[in-house]
Amino acid sequence: MSGRSNSVARLVSPRRFILTCDALSEDLPPDFVRIRIEFCGVCGTDRSFYLGHRDEGYPISLGHEHCGTIVAVGDQVTSYQVRDFVAIDPNYRCGCCLYCRTGAGHLCERATVSLYSNRGYANFIDIKASYILKLPEYRSRHLGALVEPLSVTINATDISKCALADESTLILGIGGIGTLLVFNLLETQDGEIWIYDNAPHKMASLKDLYPSRIKILDCADDRVFGVVFETTGSSDGFLHGCARLSKLGRLILVSRYHSDEPSIPDRLPWKQPNIYFVHLNGNGESFPKAAALLKRSWGPDFDRLLSFHALSDIDKVFAEYESLPANKKIISMK
Known part of the structure; x- marks a missing residue:
């Protein structure tokens, strides 16, 4: 050498x-x-x-x-x-x-x-x-x-104990980690998944690959989910995840908030959620x-x-x- x-x-x-x-x-x-x-x-x-x-x-x-x-x-x-x-x-x-x-x-x-x-x-x-x-x-x-990055999403999935066939699941943020999280869940489980991102083209790219198994969330839709994966990396994404969580729901935070550390919303404890932090793989x-x-x-x-x-x-x-x-x-x- x-x-x-x-x-x-x-x-x-x-x-x-x-x-x-x-x-x-x-x-x-x-x-x-x-x-x-x-x-x-x-x-x-x-x-x-x-x-x-x-x-x-x-x-x-x-x-x-x-x-x-x-x-x-x-x-x-x-x-x-x-x-x-x-x-x-x-x-x-x-x-x-x-x-x-x-x-x-x-x-x-x-x-x-x-x-x-x-x-x-x-x-x-x-x-x-x-x-x-x-x-x-x-x-x-x-x-x-x-x-x-896929190994990080596998770790997140294991921590979440998510079962797509039995519970409604939302992924917030369809960047690299969110995309690979969708891939892991849909390639290893039956069922469907909901996704949301500020960039419509990212959601559309995934929807094209799984047309019958992916649903795109409309912001006007007020539905809540039993499992929410938050991968946006922003405090706004965290707050959105909290709002979309059902009572006794599970919020899995894959994001690492480097610039705008979020605070817990006042009413979130009323839902008695389970919040999990995913660190690395x-x-x-x-x-x-x-x-x-x-x-x-x-x-x-x-x-x-x-x-x-x-x-x-x-x-x-x-x-x-x-x-x-x-x-x-x-x-x-x-």
Whole structure:
């Protein structure tokens, strides 16, 4: 690998990415692998950094829905080899602390440990082998970029104990997570689902794929639901979810409110709801489930929900994010 360089998109201030050219290290730690990144999805968390809603210091490397091909392995790595196609679960789990031992590895006491060189908006990443999962042979490699966000929705579904055939269910927000949540629910259960988003074209794209199983909610309709998934990322979305919840209903918050933390509406306690917070993909068991579900159920027609953009255009993608028509945006390194 000597002499190779790595293009990395780094956010140097709110609303400003720059591409840097870093020299790849000639020495790979013994328990690391080097991956040539092929695709990386754009997540709402990345957007919150871009907009300046979160500041953990600059410059910062972003992108965590990535996949690619292993091009080098450390001396101690035995489970993976060069040319393996893998997805990366960016959540570190030590396996030893109280949270890891009790099945809550997403809350690991060492979760902030970052055993990698940079994140996914780059050509290469050096990363500890424990973060990665070998993927099946997909019809198209870009499906690997959907594994991590889909694993979050599988975790949300498990937490919700949602049963579409028995209870009315609404998903608020049809961005990347909301879209994959619909996909997971409808591909693994019978029944129908209601959806709502401020962008009609996003709802229409999903409705075209599931014409008899998706119903689009009209704001003038005052119906309530036993299960509401809130994925909008805004306090308005949270308030809408509270209003749509039936008595004893379940509100599953997949959103992470970075800029406008919502407050509980005064009358919500009267409904005696159950509110669940979804953080990341749980203990990680949903990660291989997501990889298998994509292999089994994501057909070519679903690709119309996606748009692909060059790494060199990343600043433009983030700046024009809301006006781009696709439900899910993916940065391609090819």
